[in-house]
Every structure is written in structure tokens, then in C-alpha cells.
Amino acid sequence: MAGPVPATEQMPSRLNMMAPMIPFALLWLFKPLLPSWAIVPPKSCLGGCGTIEGLIPFVDWVNAGIQFLRSYEIFGLFTFRDITRSIARGIDVPLDFTEALLYKGFGAVGPMPWVMIVGLMIVFGLYLRGWRLALLGGGTFFYLSLFSLRGIWELSMKTLSAIAVSVPLAAIIGLLIGIAAAKRQRIAMVVAPMLNILQSLPHFSYLIIVAIFFGVGAKAGVIATVIFAFPPMTRLTMLGLREISSEVREAGIMAGCTRWQMLYKVEIPSARSALMLGVNQVIMQCLAMVVIASFIGQPGLGHDLLTRLQNLRLGQAFEIGVAVVLIAVTLDRFSQALVEKEPERIKDGPLWVRHPYLCAIALIIVGSIGLASLTEAAVQLPKEYTVSISSYLDAMIKFITTSLFTPLGILRDFLLVYVFMPTKATFQSMPWVAVMALIGCVGWKLGRWKLALTVMAFVFFIAASGYWVRAVITLYMVFVALCICAAIGIPLGIWAAKKDRRTKFVLGLCDTFQTFPSFIYLLPAVMLFQISDVSAIFAIVVYATIPITRYTIFGLRNVPSQIVEAALTSGCTERQMLWKVRMPMAFPEMLLGLNQTLMFALFMVMIAGFIGTVDLSQEIFRALSFNDGGKGLVIGLCVSLIGLTADRLLVEWSNQQKKRLGFAN
Numbered sequence: 001m002a003g004p005v006p007a008t009e010q011m012p013s014r015l016n017m018m019a020p021m022i023p024f025a026l027l028w029l030f031k032p033l034l035p036s037w038a039i040v041p042p043k044s045c046l047g048g049c050g051t052i053e054g055l056i057p058f059v060d061w062v063n064a065g066i067q068f069l070r071s072y073e074i075f076g077l078f079t080f081r082d083i084t085r086s087i088a089r090g091i092d093v094p095l096d097f098t099e100a101l102l103y104k105g106f107g108a109v110g111p112m113p114w115v116m117i118v119g120l121m122i123v124f125g126l127y128l129r130g131w132r133l134a135l136l137g138g139g140t141f142f143y144l145s146l147f148s149l150r151g152i153w154e155l156s157m158k159t160l161s162a163i164a165v166s167v168p169l170a171a172i173i174g175l176l177i178g179i180a181a182a183k184r185q186r187i188a189m190v191v192a193p194m195l196n197i198l199q200s201l202p203h204f205s206y207l208i209i210v211a212i213f214f215g216v217g218a219k220a221g222v223i224a225t226v227i228f229a230f231p232p233m234t235r236l237t238m239l240g241l242r243e244i245s246s247e248v249r250e251a252g253i254m255a256g257c258t259r260w261q262m263l264y265k266v267e268i269p270s271a272r273s274a275l276m277l278g279v280n281q282v283i284m285q286c287l288a289m290v291v292i293a294s295f296i297g298q299p300g301l302g303h304d305l306l307t308r309l310q311n312l313r314l315g316q317a318f319e320i321g322v323a324v325v326l327i328a329v330t331l332d333r334f335s336q337a338l339v340e341k342e343p344e345r346i347k348d349g350p351l352w353v354r355h356p357y358l359c360a361i362a363l364i365i366v367g368s369i370g371l372a373s374l375t376e377a378a379v380q381l382p383k384e385y386t387v388s389i390s391s392y393l394d395a396m397i398k399f400i401t402t403s404l405f406t407p408l409g410i411l412r413d414f415l416l417v418y419v420f421m422p423t424k425a426t427f428q429s430m431p432w433v434a435v436m437a438l439i440g441c442v443g444w445k446l447g448r449w450k451l452a453l454t455v456m457a458f459v460f461f462i463a464a465s466g467y468w469v470r471a472v473i474t475l476y477m478v479f480v481a482l483c484i485c486a487a488i489g490i491p492l493g494i495w496a497a498k499k500d501r502r503t504k505f506v507l508g509l510c511d512t513f514q515t516f517p518s519f520i521y522l523l524p525a526v527m528l529f530q531i532s533d534v535s536a537i538f539a540i541v542v543y544a545t546i547p548i549t550r551y552t553i554f555g556l557r558n559v560p561s562q563i564v565e566a567a568l569t570s571g572c573t574e575r576q577m578l579w580k581v582r583m584p585m586a587f588p589e590m591l592l593g594l595n596q597t598l599m600f601a602l603f604m605v606m607i608a609g610f611i612g613t614v615d616l617s618q619e620i621f622r623a624l625s626f627n628d629g630g631k632g633l634v635i636g637l638c639v640s641l642i643g644l645t646a647d648r649l650l651v652e653w654s655n656q657q658k659k660r661l662g663f664a665n
Contacts, residue, residue, distance in 0.1 A: 021438065021441075022441075023434075023437040023438070023441055024434045024435070024437055024438035024441070027431055027433060027434035027437055028429075028430060028431065028434045031429075031431055031434075034431055034433070038431055038432070038433045039431045039432070039433075040431075040432065040468060040469065041055050041432055041463040041464065041466070041468045042055055055463065055464040055465075055466065056464040056465070058461075058464070058465050058630075058634045058637075059465070059466070059628075059630040059631050059634050060630065061630070062629065062630035062633050062634060063628070063629065063630030063631075064630075065630075066209070066212060066629045066630060069081065069213070070212070070213075080213070081212075081213055084213035084214050085213075085214065085215065087214070087223070088214040088215055088219045088220065088223065089219075091165065091219040091222050091223060092219055094165045095161065095162070095165050095218055095219060095222060098160075098161035098162075098164040098165055099158070099161045099218075101161070102157040102158075102160055102161045102164075103154050103157035103158065103161070110372065110379055111157070111379070113368045113369070113371070113372040113378045113379045113380075114141065114144075114145040114153065114378070114379065114380055114381065115368045115371060115372075115378050116364060116365060116368035116369070116372075117141050118138050118141045118142055118145070119138075119364035119367075119368060120361060120364060120365075121134070121137030121138050121140070121141055121330075122134045122135075122137060122138040123357055123360045123361055123364065124137060124334070124357075125137040125138070125334070125337075126357070127357045128334060128337035128338060128341055129333075129337040129340075129341075133333060133334065133337055136329070136330055136333060137330055137334065140326040140327065140329075140330045143322075143323070143326060144156045144323055144326070144327075145380070145381050145386075146381065146385075146386060146387060147319060147322075147323070147386065147387055147388060147389070148380075148381060148386045149383060149386040149387060149388035150304075150316065150319070150320075150388055150390070151304075152301070152319070152320060152323050153380060153381070154380075155299075155300050155301045155303075155304050155320070155323075156300070156301060156323055156327065158218075158299045158300035158301075159287075159290055159300035159301045159302065159327070160327070161218075162218060162221055162222050162225065162286075162290050162293075162298060162300065163225075163283070163286050163287060163290060163331075165222050166222050166225040166226055166229060166286040166289075166290070167229075167279075167282055167283055167286050169222070169226045170225070170226045170229035170230040170233060170282045170285070170286060171230075171233050171278070171279050171282050173226065173230045173233075174229075174230035174231065174232070174233025174234040174237060174278065174282065175233060175234075175237050175275070175278075177191060177230070177234045177237075178233065178234040178235070178236070178237025178238045178241070178278075179237060179241065179263070181234065181237075181238050182237065182238045182241035182242055183241075188238065191234065191238075195231045195234060195235060196644060196647075197637075197640055197644075198227070198228075198231050199231050199232075200599065200602070200639070200640040200643040200644055200647075201636045201637070201639070201640045202602075202603070202606040202617070202620060202635075202636045202639050202640075203224070203228060203289060203292045203606070204292070204295065204606060204617075204620045204621065204623075204624055204632065204636070205620055205623075205632045205633050205635060205636020205637075205639075206224065206227060206632075206633070206636065207224055207292070207293065207295055207296050207624060207632075208623060208624055208627060208628065208629045208632035208633070209629050209632070209633060210223055210224045210227070210296060211296045211627060212627065212629050216296045216297035217296075217297040217298070217299075218297070218298055218299060220293070220296050220297060220298070221290065221293035221294070221296060221297065221298025222293075222298075224289060224292075224293045224296065224298075225285075225286050225289040225290055225293055225298075228285055228286075228288075228289040229281075229282045229285035229286045229289060230282070232278055232281035232282060232285060233278040233279070233281065233282050235278075236274045236275065236277055236278035236281065237271070237274070237275060237278060239274055240270075240271030240272075240273070240274025240275055240278075241267055241271050243271075243274070244267055244270045244271060248266060248267075248270050249262070249266065249267070251266075252265070252266035252267075273339065276335075276338060276339035277339055279335060279338075279339075280332070280335040280336055280338075280339060283331050283332070283335050284328065284331070284332055284335075284515060287324075287327065287328050287331060287517060288328075288517050288518060290302055291305065291306075291324065291517050291518075291519055292518075292519075292607075294306055295624060301320055301323055301324050301327075302324075302519070304320055305317055305320045305321060305324065305519060306519070306610070308320060309519070309522060309523070309526070309610070309611075312526070313390075313394075314393070314394065314397050314523065314526065314527055315389075315390035315391060315392070315393035315394035315395075315396075315397060316388075316390040316393075316394075317523060318390070318393050318397075318523055319388065319389065319390050319393065321519075321520045321523055324517050324519075324520060325515075325516050325517070325520060328515045328516060328517055329512065329515050332511075332515040397527055400527070401527060401528070408528055408529065411534075412529050412530075412532060412534045415534050416532065416533060416534060419480070420480060420533050420534070420537070423476055423479070423480055424473065424476045424533075427472050427473070427475060427476040427479070428469070428472055428473070428476075430472070432459075432463045432468055435459060436456055436459045436460060436463070439455045439456060439458075439459050439645060439649075440452045440453075440455065440456040440459075442455075442649055443455040443456065443648070443649060446649060446652040446653055446656065447648075447652045451648060451649075451652060454648060455645045455648055455649065458641040458642075458644060458645045459641075459645065461637070461638070461641055462638045462641055462642070465634050465635075465637075465638055467616060467619060467634075467635055467638055470614075470615050470616045470618070470619055470635075471615075471616055471638050471642065473613075473614060473615040473616075474602075474605055474615040474616045474617070474639065474642065475642060477533065477536065477537060477540065477601075477605050477608075477613065477615060478540075478598060478601045478602055478605055478642070480537055481537050481540040481541050481544060481601045481604075481605070482544075482594070482597060482598055482601055484537070484541045485541055485544050485545045485548055485597050485601070486548055486594065486597070488541070488545050488549075489545045489546075489547075489548035489549040489552060489593075489597070490548060490549075490552050490590070492506065492545075492549050492552075493506075493548070493549045493550070493551075493552025493553045493556065494552065494556065494578070496549070496553050497552070497553045497556035497557050503553055503557065506549065506553065507550065507553065510546045510549060510550050513542075513543075513546055514546050518543060518603065518604060518607045519607060519610075521539040521542050521543045521604070521607075522535075522539050522607070522608070522610065522611055524538075524539075524542075525538045525539035525542075525608075525611070526611055531611050533613065535608075535611060536605070536608035536609075536611060536613045537608075539604060539607070539608050540601050540604040540605055540608060543600055543601075543603075543604045544597050544598075544600035544601040544604055545597070546597075546600070547593050547596035547597045547599075547600055548590070548593040548594055548596070548597040549593075550593065551589050551590055551592055551593025551594075551596065552586065552589075552590055552593060554589055554593075555585070555586025555587070555588070555589030555590050555593075556582050556583075556586045558586075558589075559581065559582050559585045559586060560585075563581060563585065564577070564581065564582075567580075567581045584661075585661060587657055588654040588655075588657040588658045588661070589654075591650050591651075591653055591654040591657065592650070592651070592654050594650060595646065595647055595650040595651060595654075598643065598646050598647075598650075599643050599647070602639060602642060602643045605617060606620065606639065609621055616635050616638060616639055619631070619635050620632055620635050620636065623635065
């Protein structure tokens with residue numbers, strides 16, 4: 001039996017692991033000897049004296065392309081902008097219908113009364129899952145109606161009217177692209193990198209492009225929402241169709257199905273679970289984006305929430321935030337229940353026995369219309385019947401912040417002075433050539449030249465764009481948040497994985513927090529830490545701890561049972577079982593969780609720019625203010641490439657660990 005590896009034999013492997021750090025350390029150590037352009041990239045391709053932004057003028061190239069698309073007439077008849085404006089006008093048709101249905105009305109016929117919507121949500125909840133879901137649905141819309149002293153009901157209906165148009169469009173587009181990519185490998189090779197870029201690109205960067213080509217307002221918000229929401233549907237469609245067993249397809253062939261019959265009668269029904277999960281993701285993505293789309297004129301809760309946050313009216317913002325959260329949780333739970341709902345056998349008997357829920361819906365519609373004809377209070381509660389607790393919330397927030405001012409102020413100042421600022425200075429002192437050398441060496445170590453050249457090209461684009469200094473600040477914030485997320489999420493995942501009840505509780509919390517729209521996390525951050533790097537990183541940590549916690553639980557609870565039994569047979573204690581068996585086996589999954597946490601952190605750091613962080617997010621907000629599409633898109637690509645660099649390295653590292661453990665071919 002082989003004994004432990006001697007320390008002298010372990011040393012070469014340790015040195016091998018540290019080898020990628022050597023060029024980075026040498027370049028950093030000899031920084032005084034480097035030319036200035038190798039430390040911080042020039043801000044201009046004319047040596048900093050010209051007007052062209054960036055070592056390579058990407059911004060000017062993109063703006064030139066945008067201007068070409070705006071002015072060049074195709075066949076001398078119309079421009080690309082004319083096409084996009086026609087699409088926007090087409091969006092107005094379904095949007096006008098949903099707006100009329102929910103809050104504008106159809107001329108003499110008013111909108112759906114609030115009592116009708118509450119009743120329909122109760123019946124739908126009973127049909128899908130039972131009284132708990134019915135209580136959630138009915139209670140949510142009753143809250144929106146009751147707490148509408150500041151117009152929350154109408155704002156909510158504006159938001160829901162946009163979602164009602166965005167969700168079907170995003171689901172259909174995602175489904176069609178997913179089917180095409182699943183059927184044709186060449187299409188998949190084009191679609192996959194596009195999805196990676198779209199899902200890592202900050203929302204604000206393409207909000208500017210949407211505003212330029214589609215205008216502003218509700219229709220532009222719907223289009224931006226569709227662009228943001230269709231990638232998950234595409235991915236899950238591809239996954240669902242590819243995982244259909246060969247036996248199912250062979251059965252369809254034996255039954256004589258044509259190509260279209262195979263798709264619509266065999267493959268799509270077989271992939272139902274994945275497709276319905278895609279619809280759930282589309283709904284949640286649409287709700288998240290509808291809030292952000294308020295920057296280009298999307299009316300609704302998002303616009304009002306941002307206004308309250310800007311004016312630091314935290315009580316009113318909190319009240320609106322509760323409405324956003326309730327809608328998000330309700331839509332999430334209803335869509336999940338729809339995914340899990342199995343077809344039911346129709347009972348024998350009269351109509352109300354065979355279709356009880358349809359009869360209940362008919363009664364609610366007729367009854368609410370009759371009630372609305374008798375009193376306006378059934379359509380929308382009058383102001384005197386509505387309430388607002390924003391003044392009490394303001395008083396409570398003031399009391400909390402006053403009571404905790406000293407300890408929170410001490411904690412904030414300590415973190416800023418002794419942790420965040422030194423870390424920030426360290427990141428800013430790194431020469432960009434040293435960072436590129438480090439990334440290239442790590443890429444070569446993990447995937448040889450192909451991966452090394454790819455990630456080095458990503459870093460070079462960021463350096464050459466002219467936004468290296470802001471990108472380094474973004475990287476510092478993400479790095480600090482990532483460390484804190486790992487320090488919280490991994491121990492929490494270890495604790496939760498030990499018992500089923502803990503696992504269920506923690507995963508339930510993760511599901512709930514993941515349904516909250518991103519801007520909601522700014523409320524407690526500003527309330528507790530005011531406007532600073534601490535508040536931004538606090539919001540990032542609360543939002544981004546979810547994936548690493550979830551993946552840690554998944555990895556620890558899915559260690560093969562035969563390995564656990566072998567460890568128990570050899571006499572391992574519980575501590576030895578954790579650190580010598582479960583943790584090494586779960587490490588590949590934890591790397592994937594760290595990768596997702598980094599993506600969440602990058603997403604949230606762009607949102608945190610709303611409260612004044614001095615990084616790439618601030619530049620994107622500035623580009624949005626000046627309608628500078630080229631600048632917004634290039635900065636968005638810089639953020640995207642930070643995420644894609646980490647993604648390529650961490651996924652490759654995880655795959656290698658899986659191969660080493662025998663989990664992959």
C-alpha cells in the first residue's frame with residue numbers, strides 16, 4: 001500500500017501551480033522600469049492629445065456604424081432605423097390592448113376591476129396548487145389595491161401590461177431560435193457565443209441602442225425586455241430538445257411521423273419540463289428588466305422606484321419595493337406551479353362538476369362586472385379607502401439609522417480605510433501588461449494556447465478601449481464582493497447540506513431572494529451605509545451570495561454514495577469525511593458556483609452604479625444620459641469580457657477537476 005507523498009515530491013507540483021504568478025510578480029516588481037504605456041494604457045490612440053477615445057478607437061467605430069445604420073437608405077427606399085421604428089409601431093398594437101385591459105379601458109368600457117383580478121388570481125391559485133398559492137395571488141393584488149394612496153395600483157398595472165406583451169414575445173423568439181440551434185449545429189455555433197455575450201452584457205449598454213433605433217417609452221421598454229429575456233428560453237429549449245432519449249425519437253419514427261410532426265407531437269411535448277422552466281425564467285427576467293427599462297421611459301413601478309431612490313425617499317421607495325417583490329414572488333410561484341401541474345382527468349357529471357374552475361371564473365367575471373356597474377370602488381379603490389405607511393416607514397428607518405449610526409459608521413469607516421481602499425489601491429497599481437501576462441499564463445496552464453490567447457485578447461480589448469482605470473475599479477469591487485460571498489456562502493452551504501431540513505430551509509431562502517428584482521437590494525444598502533463603496537458592496541454581496549450557497553449544497557449532497565460508504569468503512573470521522581472526502585468531490589461544483597457568483601456580482605455592480613460608484617457603471621450611466629450608443633456598447637463589452645474571462649477559466653478548471661475525479665470523460 002502506497003504511503004503519503006513526501007514533502008520533497010509535493011514541492012514541484014506546488015511550484016508548478018504557482019508558475020503562472022511568476023511573470024505577473026516580476027512585471028509588478030519591476031514596474032518602475034516599465035514604460036508608462038505598459039502601466040496604464042494611453043487614453044487616446046493619439047497619445048492622449050487627440051479627441052479619439054481609446055488606444056484603439058472602438059467607440060468611434062461603433063458610433064460610425066450606428067450613424068451609418070441611421071442614415072443609409074437600403075435600395076434608396078428606407079433605412080435600418082425605419083425598419084426598427086416599424087417594429088416599435090407593431091409592438092404598440094398588443095401593448096395598447098394590454099394597457100386598455102388593465103388600466104386605461106376601452107372607451108366607454110372600463111379596465112378590469114380590481115375585484116375581478118383578485119378573484120381570478122384566487123381561482124387560478126386554487127387550480128394550480130391549492131389555497132396557499134391562492135392566498136398569495138389574491139393577497140398580492142389586494143395589497144396593490146389597498147396600498148395605492150400614491151398610485152401603486154395603476155403603476156403595477158402599467159408594469160404588468162408591459163410584462164404581458166414581453167413574456168410571449170421573448171418566449172416565442174427564444175423557442176424558435178432554440179429549436180433552430182438544436183436542429184442545426186452550425187446555427188448552434190453562432191447562437192452560443194451570442195447568448196454568452198447577451199447574458200453577460202450590462203442592461204444599460206443596449207438600452208442606449210434601443211433608445212436610438214426604437215425610440216423611448218413603453219414600446220422601447222418592451223423591446224429591451226425581450227432582448228434581455230429570450231436567452232434563457234433559447235438555452236433551455238436547446239437543452240430540452242437535446243436531452244430527449246433516442247427511444248422516444250425512434251418511437252416517433254416508427255409511428256411514421258414527418259419532420260414537423262416529430263417536432264410538434266413528439267419532441268416539444270417530451271421537452272415540456274425544460275420549456276416550462278424556460279417560461280418561468282422569461283417571466284422573472286422580464287420583471288427584472290421592466291424596472292431597469294424605466295431609464296428609457298418605461299412607465300410603471302420601476303420608474304417610480306428609481307425616482308424615490310434618487311430623492312432618498314426611502315419609506316416611499318420601500319412601499320413600492322414591497323409591491324415589486326410581491327409581484328415577482330407571485331409570478332415566480334405561479335409559473336413554477338404551472339410547470340409542475342399535471343393534466344387532470346375530467347370528471348363525469350354536469351358542467352360545474354366537469355369544469356369547476358372555468359365555472360368559477362365565469363361567475364367572478366359576471367359578478368365583478370355587475371359590482372363595478374354599481375360602485376366605482378369595485379373598479380379601483382377611491383383614494384379615501386387606500387392607505388400608505390411610508391411616513392411610518394420613514395420614521396422607522398430614521399430610528400434604525402439613528403440607533404445604529406455609531407456602530408454602522410464605525411464599521412463602514414473601518415472597512416473603507418483598512419480593507420476596501422488598500423485593496424482598491426493594490427488593484428490600481430497593477431500594470432495592465434502584468435495582468436494580461438497573469439491571465440495568459442493561467443489560461444495556458446488550464447487550456448494551453450487556445451484558451452490563453454482567447455483570454456489575453458479579452459484583456460487587451462479592455463485595455464485598448466480607453467476604460468482600463470474604470471475597469472480595474474469594477475474588478476476590485478467584484479473581487480472584494482466575491483471573497484465575502486465565498487466566506488458567507490460556503491460555510492452556509494456546508495451547514496445546510498448536513499440535514500434535509502436545513503437544506504430545504506436555505507434553498508427556500510435562496511429561491512425567495514433570487515426572485516427579488518435587483519434594485520430592491522439598494523434600499524437596505526443605502527439605508528444602513530448611506531452612499532459609499534460599502535453600501536454598493538453590501539448590495540452586491542446580498543444579491544450574489546445565492547449561487548455559491550446553492551452550488552455548495554448541491555456539490556456536497558451529490559457525492560456518490562459508494563465513496564461515502566468507503567470512507568465510513570475506513571473509519572473517517574465526520575470532520576474527516578467533510579474535508580477529505582465531500583469537499584474535494586464537491587470542489588468542481590463549487591467552482592461553477594463561484595463562477596455564477598461572479599456573474600451575479602458583475603450584474604449587480606452595474607446596478608450599484610446608480611448610487612454613485614466610480615467605475616464602469618458610472619460611465620454607462622453617463623453614456624445613457626448623453627445617448628452615446630458607441631460608448632455604452634463598448635463599456636458594456638468591457639464588463640462582458642471581464643465576466644467571460646472568468647467564466648472561461650473557472651469552467652475549464654472545473655472540467656479538469658471533474659476529469660481528475662472521474663466525473664467526466
